[in-house]
Amino acid sequence: MDMKTLTEGRRMGRQLLFVGALTAMAACGSEPVQRPIPGVAFCQEVLPAVEAYVAQARQANPVPDDPRYGGTAVLGSIGELADGMNAAVSSDYSATQHQQFVNLMTLIDYDENLEPRPYLAERVEIAEDNTSVTFHLRQDVFWHDGEQTTADDVAFTYEVVTNPLTAFPNAAYWDRYVQGSEGVEIIDDFTVRIHMEPHAEFLDPFRSLGILPEHLLGDVPPQELKQHPFGTQCPVGNGPFVFYSHSAQDRWVFEANPAFPEALGGRPFLDRYIYRVIPEQTTLLTELLTQNIDVYSGVAPDQAQRILDDANTELVDFPSRQYVFVGWNARRLQLADPRVRRAIAMGTDRERIVEAILQGYGTVAHSSVPPFHWAFDEGRIETIEYDPEEAAALLEEAGWTDRDGDGVRENAEGVSLSISVKYNQGNQQRQDVAEIMQSQLADIGVEVQPQVVEWATLLQDINTPELRNFDGVVMGWVVEFKLDDMDLFHSDRIDQPFAWSGTENPAIDRLLVELGTAVDRNMARELWAEYQNVLIEEQPYLFFYFPSRLIGVSSRLENVTMDQRGVWLSARDWYIDPASR
Structure with a gap:
């Protein structure tokens, strides 16, 4: 099976950011408040680089003159994003969804028919005897601190999740793959090969596994990854949204990545996306109906009619897994x-x-x-x-x-x-x-x-x-x-x-x-x-x-697609109706 290279996405004609040595620059237009930096050595080292990357990316990629761009969308849910953006240790549904569709990137994803399609990997080659799969990576993807995403990151992530010391929650996914460094082969900077025994649906784990930055986590002992501040205090992704801040049991804040590849849709429409932790379903419903949140994830069946009856909300309903x-x-x-x-x-x-x-x-x-x-x-x-x-x-x-x-x-x-x-x-x-x-x-x-x-x-x-x-x-x-x-x-x-x-x-x-x-x-x-x-x-x-799975959505939030693949499936395409901001 050989997947075709992605074609140009929904927005064309803007110059891609070429990232070299980064220096902090002021953003064009309204200048955002500088991101908070936790008092942790790792965070104090990496977040200034993220700040510099975002500043330069904004200059190189000005916001298009399109009314859909701008605004903040808020999603409310009952629980925290357990283990945050650390894909090596997380099994929480909502956290994994954020790794897939918000902050990190997976090698592939699924189309509406649950058929594999390229994402971070622009092309996938499968050996005729089904004993290996080769991923050819995009060359226009950068970590949010400015480093380029390469085969080293894929190899590192694979070695980590197949290392028993990491205690990856879904370790059984990898039972039929060759474990550790023996199972992964770096062909060149943007080509990596995984070795395995022939088995069913062997591409599926690469749909849900967010790739992690080797240059930031490569020296961390596997058994220490779960407690590492990368997960919840200062994650550095390469996806459509850049981590901004996290207040435990309260909220996560992400901002648009101005340099997200054009062929994958480019900069998200939203300026910011906020995930709020609201422990009570009654409060969640009230917050949606009073337009304090735009999405209520996990609506109870006995609340559905209230959402249907409200002129400013819609109910998304799809079969769960x-x-x-x-x-x-x-x-x-x-x-x-x-x-x-x-x-x-x-x-x-x-x-x-x-x-x-x-x-x-x-x-x-x-x-x-x-x-x-x-x-x-x-x-x-x-x-x-x-x-x-x-x-x-x-x-x-x-x-x-x-x-x-x-x-x-x-x-x-x-x-x-x-x-x-x-x-x-x-x-x-x-x-x-x-x-x-x-x-x-x-x-x-x-x-x-x-x-x-x-x-x-x-x-x-x-x-x-x-x-x-x-x-x-x-x-x-x-x-x-x-x-x-x-x-x-x-x-x-x-x-x-x-x-x-x-x-x-x-x-x-x-x-x-x-x-x-x-x-x-x-x-x-x-x-x-x-x-x-x-x-x-x-x-x-x-x-x-x-x-x-029932999701309440404000009528002011447009371009929302949700199905079995995930609530956050189209987050990078969401936008706020300009008349409702």
Whole structure:
């Protein structure tokens, strides 16, 4: 596969900045306030260089005479950007999104069809035997302190995330790549080759991994990267927005990069973008409706109508990559038989649950594959639909009948079909799932006992292989575009933390291995359909729903595109309606 070189972007005709030795210069037009510099030696060294870079970039690239340029957009969300812009240690969704689309650059990104396309790499070459991938980098990308982005940065980043001392949160992404310095080859200043074994969706990790500056972090021991001030006090990126300041648990401030490559869109329209931490959803809604923020990320379903009813706001609604499920512990007698687990699925009205809990803002889940994903083909999947009569018959077949007339089924030994379903304290949606299940399954003779547990205790109960202290647990799981259920359902992983169900199915084992090596998507689609049907038959989880991701957006913010790829996908193209500034 050979990706074509990007063509010129949405704005043409402005001179690219050539960055050599930088000196601090005053900006043309209104001069911004000098950025604050934390009292940390690293920050005191790097941020003045960033200030100089931005000043020179503004002179070399004046703001075009276009009314869309200018203004500040504010996004509010409930949580901090954990680990900030340090792509080597961060797994937080919002932080990773800022690394991808705001402050850093990834080698590739995805188009609307989830097909890879160039970004920092202007061309990608894949070996015929799929054992290496070569990235040809753009030569017009500079770190925000003026240093050019080169193959050294890509090689450094790769070595860091594949080094176990770094404790990269998603280390399993790199299992099929040659680790460390042996896995990366610098061909020239702007060409780097990564070595690997053939496997499915091998470009996907390079979509989400922000490249880091070797000249700033190359001497930092990997085990010290997580605490390094680069992440949250003075990150230096190479993306469309330059870090300006951060106040912990309050806000992040970014400003437009005047020298962002023209072929990628050039300078963002916004002068500034601010991420505000607002811990209460009620406050977030109020801030949006009073136009104190332009974007509310993470709208609750019961708030959606207020946004729809307001003349100055819009609701963005797209399927998320998270599914909510009840994980069954098949080690328990009551849940060991797949027929019982299938009967429970038949006795649960998931459509009603989506309507009741999500006000319809969600899609019933039948497997771990999101409905929007290329691997999902509804016409080839044998789904389990709500059918309490069939559920009762299946329980009878499995030997569970109500022998004493108390409304709860028992087996031949008199063991009741009574199961506890745990959920974490403070999560109302998961509590609602457990309680609705309790009501619905009582109709088919299954007793469900909802049990609330503090989060840390719950994780210990389910993740500790020697413990597995649960019958069922309501949880959520976020899938990557590169789907991989190995840690969840392969029998080789049964003693690993995420093998909650404890099911062992040879067909699932075989298909997961084959899926891991299916390089061709057409072949993979066949395997995914087969895998999902086996998974539905086995029912290690009762898959409930993929909730929609709801975003409130002020009508004054234009050019907003959000979908499964991210909330911040088009941040560099956002602009404020000039009449509303």
